Amino acid sequence: MKQADRNAKTQQIIKEAFIDLINEKGFNNLTVSDITRAAGVSRGTFYVHYTDKYELLTKIEDELVANITHALSENLDEPLTKHTAEEISGSTYRVFNKALNYVDSERITMRALFSPNGHPQFFNRIKNLVDVLFTDQLTANHGRFSDALPIDYTKEIALNSLLNIVRHWLDKDNPETPDELADILMRSRFIAPHELITFE
Incomplete structure (x- = not known):
């Protein structure tokens, strides 16, 4: 799989976990740790794509x-x-x-x-x-x-x-x-x- 495809797949997984958490906890209450745990990715991987x-x-x-x-x-x-x-x-x-x-x-x-x-x-x-x-x-x-x-x-x-x-x-x-x-x-x-x- 090409790097661009891997990045797109990771971003989609993070997005889906993020949206699930908004529904579950609300945007104001969720943290980056919540997102990485729900997405099954490391904090380092998250920060490759987003600052917060x-x-x-x-x-x-x-x-x-x-x-x-x-x-x-x-x-x-x-x-x-x-x-x-x-x-x-x-x-x-x-x-x-x-x-x-x-x-x-x-x-x-x-x-x-x-x-x-x-x-x-x-x-x-x-x-x-x-x-x-x-x-x-x-x-x-x-x-x-x-x-x-x-x-x-x-x-x-x-x-x-x-x-x-x-x-x-x-x-x-x-x-x-x-x-x-x-x-x-x-x-x-x-x-x-x-x-x-x-x-x-």
């Missing part, structure tokens, strides 16, 4: 953010250049679908980092990422957020509703497929909150 648990966390988060950025930015301009409701809904579905397939492939890691035991700032980092990408594309396509509410409230409603649905999906024991969740997210964009409650 914070660098390990940062590298995992950076990789997730980079891949989510790629999945979104590659396709995000598509729905914003459409004009009819049918065009918008169809292309929005495709954007969500591509990003969610990646998130699903990293479900265990994403769920751990989004959990109360994980890193509180990770959720905000993802939210800021989506905010920047969406706002940039909206501006580039001569769009804007509605001024029906103050802009900061409009963004909070739009972004938190979207990301909290994804977080709920990550937490489910029997989750929908990425395709099904993409459809739910797409449809949720066209339903006002008061339409979610009906009376006889």
Whole structure:
């Protein structure tokens, strides 16, 4: 086995042990000794790859953010250049679908980092990422957020509703497929909150 392959395998073993420990003990309570014991590697081996648990966390988060950025930015301009409701809904579905397939492939890691035991700032980092990408594309396509509410409230409603649905999906024991969740997210964009409650 090549050295690069050995390194990648060791890093994956350390990552898996780290994520298990976040779920078990919480990030703040775990130590490098916990990680090396759970991963079955020496402290020396750990320090070849990471200076401490914070660098390990940062590298995992950076990789997730980079891949989510790629999945979104590659396709995000598509729905914003459409004009009819049918065009918008169809292309929005495709954007969500591509990003969610990646998130699903990293479900265990994403769920751990989004959990109360994980890193509180990770959720905000993802939210800021989506905010920047969406706002940039909206501006580039001569769009804007509605001024029906103050802009900061409009963004909070739009972004938190979207990301909290994804977080709920990550937490489910029997989750929908990425395709099904993409459809739910797409449809949720066209339903006002008061339409979610009906009376006889």
